[in-house]
Amino acid sequence: MPTMLPTLRTDTPLLYVAPLSGYAYKVALALRLLGMPHALRTVDLSVPRAQRPQAFRTVARFDEVPVLLIDGLALCQSNAILEYLARRQSALHEGDESQRLKVREWLAWEGEQIGLNLAHACSARQFGRHPSAVVEWYDARVAANLARLAQVLEDRPFLVGELPTVADVACYAWLPYARAQGLFEPLPPAVAAWVARIAALPGYSDPETIFAGAAPCAD
Numbered sequence: 485m486p487t488m489l490p491t492l493r494t495d496t497p498l499l500y501v502a503p504l505s506g507y508a509y510k511v512a513l514a515l516r517l518l519g520m521p522h523a524l525r526t527v528d529l530s531v532p533r534a535q536r537p538q539a540f541r542t543v544a545r546f547d548e549v550p551v552l553l554i555d556g557l558a559l560c561q562s563n564a565i566l567e568y569l570a571r572r573q574s575a576l577h578e579g580d581e582s583q584r585l586k587v588r589e590w591l592a593w594e595g596e597q598i599g600l601n602l603a604h605a606c607s608a609r610q611f612g613r614h615p616s617a618v619v620e621w622y623d624a625r626v627a628a629n630l631a632r633l634a635q636v637l638e639d640r641p642f643l644v645g646e647l648p649t650v651a652d653v654a655c656y657a658w659l660p661y662a663r664a665q666g667l668f669e670p671l672p673p674a675v676a677a678w679v680a681r682i683a684a685l686p687g688y689s690d691p692e693t694i695f696a697g698a699a700p701c702a703d
């Protein structure tokens with residue numbers, strides 16, 4: 485167990501989220517797919533950081549959602565949380581070491597690519613604060629990212645092999661937000677088929693459904 489993270493008492497895992505955050509959705513979706521009971525707390529990101537609820541500020545070391553309180557730990561950074569959950573539950577990662585390394589490669593790629601490009605392409609439309617040349621730059625990078633996913637998914641049902649892993653969850657998480665805005669449609673056929681396979685997994689829910697019942701973080 486890491487010792488440098490704040491320790492807390494948490495009976496049921498508690499996830500701080502914002503409904504428009506694909507990073508938060510990643511973790512919420514993984515918890516669902518893993519069948520782990522948990523509670524959600526919504527953080528209003530339109531409130532300045534210093535004025536957000538103290539309970540959130542205490543654990544949000546990057547001032548961002550998601551934060552997952554679990555096993556006495558406050559975990560930040562969506563892909564680090566996904567790795568923790570997969571290891572904890574011995575699920576959503578394929579079996580041997582070489583496959584686990586591939587999962588890690590995809591998580592690193594996602595953080596640098598989808599987690600930047602698609603996240604910004606979506607939030608540019610949601611919040612309208614990006615100059616149009618910047619939006620075009622992100623859009624072109626998203627197209628390249630989708631082409632890479634398509635190339636890999638032409639050969640196999642999920643990114644690492646026959647079974648879904650947290651790499652799929654991470655790379656998928658912003659696509660429902662893009663779809664809700666009609667962006668990047670139609671997806672390359674291999675990516676569309678992969679999206680359908682993910683949506684058919686037991687426990688799957690879309691962001692709207694998952695976040696509809698989330699209680700606000702009040703304290």
Ligand SMILES: N[C@@H](CCC(=O)N[C@@H](CS)C(=O)NCC(=O)O)C(=O)O
Pocket residue numbers: 502504505506507529533547548549550560561562563599
């Ligand atoms: N690299 C982080 C990114 C998280 C992130 O950027 N979250 C945004 C919401 S989409 C946030 O909380 N921003 C804080 C703010 O708007 O003040 C992760 O993967 O968890």
